[in-house]
Amino acid sequence: MADAAPPSSPTSESPAARLALIAVAVIFLGFFLFLPLIAVFTEALRNGVGAYLAAFDDPDTISAIKLTVLVAAIAVPLNLVFGLAASWAIAKFEFKGKSLLLTLIDLPFSVSPVVSGMCYVLLFGGQGYFGKWLQSHDLQIIFALPGIVLATVFVTFPFVARELIPLMQEQGTSEEEAALSLGARGFRTFWSVTLPNVRWALLYGVLLCNARAMGEFGAVSVVSGHLRGLTNTVPLQVEILYNDYNFVAAFAVASVLAGLGLVTLAIKTGLEWRYGDEISAAHRR
Amino acid sequence: MDLKIRDLHKDYGQFPALNGVSLDIRSGELIALLGPSGSGKTTLLRAIAGLEIPERGQILFGDEDALSKSVQERNVGFVFQHYALFRHMKVFDNIAFGLRVRGRARRPAEAEIAKKVRELLDLVQLSGLEARYPAQLSGGQRQRVALARALAIEPQVLLLDEPFGALDAQVRKELRRWLRAIHDETGHTTVFVTHDQDEALELADRVAVLNKGNIEQVGTPDDVYDRPETPFVYAFIGDSTSLPVTIEQGRALFEGSPLPIGAVDSPDGPSRIHIRPQDVTLANPDDAAVHGEIIGLRRSGAHRRADVCVGKARSRIEALLSPETDVSVGERVGLAFKGFAAYPQDPTPPKLGLARAA
Ligand SMILES: Nc1ncnc2c1ncn2[C@@H]1O[C@H](COP(=O)(O)OP(=O)(O)OP(=O)(O)O)[C@@H](O)[C@H]1O
Ligand SMILES: [Mg+2]
Numbered sequence A: 001m002a003d004a005a006p007p008s009s010p011t012s013e014s015p016a017a018r019l020a021l022i023a024v025a026v027i028f029l030g031f032f033l034f035l036p037l038i039a040v041f042t043e044a045l046r047n048g049v050g051a052y053l054a055a056f057d058d059p060d061t062i063s064a065i066k067l068t069v070l071v072a073a074i075a076v077p078l079n080l081v082f083g084l085a086a087s088w089a090i091a092k093f094e095f096k097g098k099s100l101l102l103t104l105i106d107l108p109f110s111v112s113p114v115v116s117g118m119c120y121v122l123l124f125g126g127q128g129y130f131g132k133w134l135q136s137h138d139l140q141i142i143f144a145l146p147g148i149v150l151a152t153v154f155v156t157f158p159f160v161a162r163e164l165i166p167l168m169q170e171q172g173t174s175e176e177e178a179a180l181s182l183g184a185r186g187f188r189t190f191w192s193v194t195l196p197n198v199r200w201a202l203l204y205g206v207l208l209c210n211a212r213a214m215g216e217f218g219a220v221s222v223v224s225g226h227l228r229g230l231t232n233t234v235p236l237q238v239e240i241l242y243n244d245y246n247f248v249a250a251f252a253v254a255s256v257l258a259g260l261g262l263v264t265l266a267i268k269t270g271l272e273w274r275y276g277d278e279i280s281a282a283h284r285r
Numbered sequence B: 001m002d003l004k005i006r007d008l009h010k011d012y013g014q015f016p017a018l019n020g021v022s023l024d025i026r027s028g029e030l031i032a033l034l035g036p037s038g039s040g041k042t043t044l045l046r047a048i049a050g051l052e053i054p055e056r057g058q059i060l061f062g063d064e065d066a067l068s069k070s071v072q073e074r075n076v077g078f079v080f081q082h083y084a085l086f087r088h089m090k091v092f093d094n095i096a097f098g099l100r101v102r103g104r105a106r107r108p109a110e111a112e113i114a115k116k117v118r119e120l121l122d123l124v125q126l127s128g129l130e131a132r133y134p135a136q137l138s139g140g141q142r143q144r145v146a147l148a149r150a151l152a153i154e155p156q157v158l159l160l161d162e163p164f165g166a167l168d169a170q171v172r173k174e175l176r177r178w179l180r181a182i183h184d185e186t187g188h189t190t191v192f193v194t195h196d197q198d199e200a201l202e203l204a205d206r207v208a209v210l211n212k213g214n215i216e217q218v219g220t221p222d223d224v225y226d227r228p229e230t231p232f233v234y235a236f237i238g239d240s241t242s243l244p245v246t247i248e249q250g251r252a253l254f255e256g257s258p259l260p261i262g263a264v265d266s267p268d269g270p271s272r273i274h275i276r277p278q279d280v281t282l283a284n285p286d287d288a289a290v291h292g293e294i295i296g297l298r299r300s301g302a303h304r305r306a307d308v309c310v311g312k313a314r315s316r317i318e319a320l321l322s323p324e325t326d327v328s329v330g331e332r333v334g335l336a337f338k339g340f341a342a343y344p345q346d347p348t349p350p351k352l353g354l355a356r357a358a
Helices: A015-044 A048-057 A059-092 A098-110 A113-124 A131-136 A145-156 A158-171 A174-181 A186-197 A199-215 A218-224 A234-243 A247-274 A276-283 B041-049 B091-100 B110-123 B139-152 B169-186 B197-203 B221-226 B231-236
Strands: B003-011 B016-025 B030-034 B056-061 B076-079 B157-161 B189-194 B206-211 B214-219 B241-248 B251-254 B269-275 B280-283 B290-300 B303-310 B315-321 B332-337
Touching: A015 A247, A048 A059, A048 A247, A059 A098, A059 A145, A059 A158, A059 A199, A059 A234, A059 A247, A098 A145, A098 A158, A113 A145, A113 A218, A145 A199, A145 A218, A158 A186, A158 A199, A174 A186, A174 B076, A186 A199, A199 A234, A199 A247, A218 A234, A234 A247, B003 B041, B016 B041, B016 B056, B016 B214, B030 B041, B030 B197, B041 B076, B041 B157, B041 B189, B076 B139, B091 B110, B091 B139, B110 B139, B139 B157, B139 B169, B169 B197, B189 B197, B197 B221, B206 B221, B206 B231, B214 B221, B214 B231, B231 B269, B241 B315, B280 B315, B290 B315, B303 B332
Parallel strands: B030 B189, B030 B206, B076 B157, B157 B189
Antiparallel strands: B003 B016, B003 B056, B206 B214, B241 B251, B241 B269, B280 B332, B290 B303, B290 B332, B303 B315
16 A cells, blocks of 8 residues: 555545445445335235225224324423423523433433333323223223323423534524514514524424434323224324334324425435525524 | 712622712713723613612712613613624614514604614724624624624713724724724713723723723823823823832931932832833942842833843843843842832832733
8 A cells, every 4th residue: 555645634534434434334334224115115006005004994093193292292292392492491491400300301311211101101091000090080081182292292392402502502692682672572582593603403402302302102002092083193093004014004194194204304415405505693692 | 970989889798899989070071980800880870771780879860860770771882891782683773673673652653663773883983794694794793783782772871891892902902993983973971981002092082991890090191101190000001110219307218228200299118119121220230229130131112122031139120221222131230210109108029910011
C-alpha cells in the first residue's frame, strides 16, 4: 500500500477499513431491517392484489383499524401536551426532583410493556385495587377502550419529551428573557418564541409517538382482552389472523403498520431536506 | 428618567453576588459598570431589568418603585451578551416583536410598525438586511439588530450586557463610537456592562467600578483613573505594581530605609504604595533607596517595559522606559518614583480577579 493516496482528512481511515465498516453497517441493516420489510410485502401480495384487498373486507379488521386510529387520536395529543409541559419544565426551570422526573420519563423505555399492562390490570381489573369501586359505578377500564388508551399513553410518553428536552436545554432561556423584556406575556412568549424554536423536533416526536402508539403490542395485549371486533387493535388483529393460519390477511394488515413506519421516515427525511437550514439554525446560537 | 438603586442584595447561595449596591443614575447619561469576572455586573443589570429578584433593597425608576413591577411593565431595553435574537424570525420581525406584542390599545397599526422598523434599520445601518435570519448575519450585525430591537419599544432605560464582548478588536472600536453617537442622538438613559477598562473610559459619562458585589467607586473616567479611591480601583484601572512598606509618622520605609517620595497620608504600620509604570524612572543603584535586578524586558507599543525585582521579598516593580534606554536583563538598577498612591489599612495587594487578563 506504499503508493496509496494520502487520506483525505486526518480522521479518515484507510480505504480497506472504511469499506469494511460500511459493509458491516449495510449487511446488518439489510439482514435485520430490509429483509423482514420486503418479506412483509411479498407475503401480503403472494396471492395477488385481489387477495390483499380482500383482507380489508373483514369487519373485524376494519374495526381493529378504527380502534387503533381512535386510540392514537387520544393518546398522541395527551402525550404532546405532557411532553411539552415536561420538557419546558425540565429545560427552563430549576426545581427539586428534576433528575427524578427525567428518570421517570425514561421508565417506559426500561420497563417491559407487558409489565406495565399487568400493572394496569392489577389496579383497575375486576380483582384489582379499584375493581370493586369501578364495578359499583359501572365503569370498565380493563378489556375496554380506556385501558387500551392508558397502556398506550404509558408506553409512548417518552417520545415527545425525549425529542424536545435536549434541544430546549441547548437553546437555554435567553430568547424567552428577551421576549419578556420586550413586553411579551408568558403565553405569547411560549407561542411565538419557544414553540417555533422546537417545531421540527416536536413534529418528529409526534410522528414517532404516533407510529409507536399504533404499533404497540405488549401492553395493549394484556389490557385489551382480545375481543374480536371490539377491543382488538391492528397489531393484535395481525396476531389473531396469523394464529388462524390466515397468512395473507395477517401480512396484509401488517403491511399497513409497516407502511406507517415508512411514511413516518419519509416525512422526516422530507422535512430535513426541505427545512434543513432552519433545523440546523435551531441548534445554532 | 433617573434611576436610583438603594442597598441592593442578591445571594445565589455561597456568597453575595450583590452586597449592598447603591447607585444613582442620572437621566440621559451613559454609565458603565466595570469590574472583573464574577463581580456582579450582569446580576445588577438583570436586577434592574426585572430578570432577577433581589432579596433586599430598592430600585426606583424616577419616583416609582420598580421592584413591584414585572419585567414587562418596566419597559427596559435589554441587549444580551449573546444577542438572544429570535432565531426563527427575520431581522424585520425581530425588531417589530416588541411593538407587535403590545396590548390592543397601545399597539400601532402594522403600517406604522413597518415605518418604525425601517427607521431603526436606518439608525443601526442595516437597511436591506431585513429579510435575513439571524444565523445569516455577522456578529457585529447581530449586535446591531439586538440594539434596534431593544430601541423599538422606546425603553425608559437601555441596558447592555457586554455589548461588544464577542467581537474582534477592530469591530469593537467601531461599534463603540457608533453606540456613543446613537446614545447622543436618542438620549436614552443607558447602562452598559463591560470588563474592558478602555471601553468604559472611552465611552461612558461615568464609570461604576464593581468588585465582589460592591461598588468601589463611581465617577467620571478622569475621577476613576486619576483619583482612584481604593487600592482595588487603582490596581484595576490602568497598570500598576505595588511595594510593601512600613509607615512611620508620615514617612514610608522600605526595608528600613526611607523612600524619598514625600509625606504619606496613612496611619503608622505595615502598608503598601502603588506605582504606575510610567511613574518609575531608573536611577543609580548605589544612591537609590530601592534597587534591584532587571528580570525581564518587553516591547509594548512605543515603549519598553522592564520588570525589576527589588528587596529581600523580591517584589516585582514594572517600569515604562523609552525604547532608547540602554539596559539589559540581569542588570542592577536603582528606582525612583515620580508619583505613587497609598491607602490607609492596605497591607495586602488587591485581588483583581480574572478580568485583568482580557
Ligand atoms: N444563576 C446563578 N446561580 C448561581 N450563581 C450565580 C448565578 N448567576 C451568577 N452567579 C454568581 O454570582 C456572581 C456574580 O455573577 P455575575 O454574572 O453578575 O458576574 P459578572 O460580573 O457579570 O461576570 P462576567 O464578567 O464573567 O460576566 C458570580 O460569582 C456568579 O458565579
Ligand atoms: Mg456577566
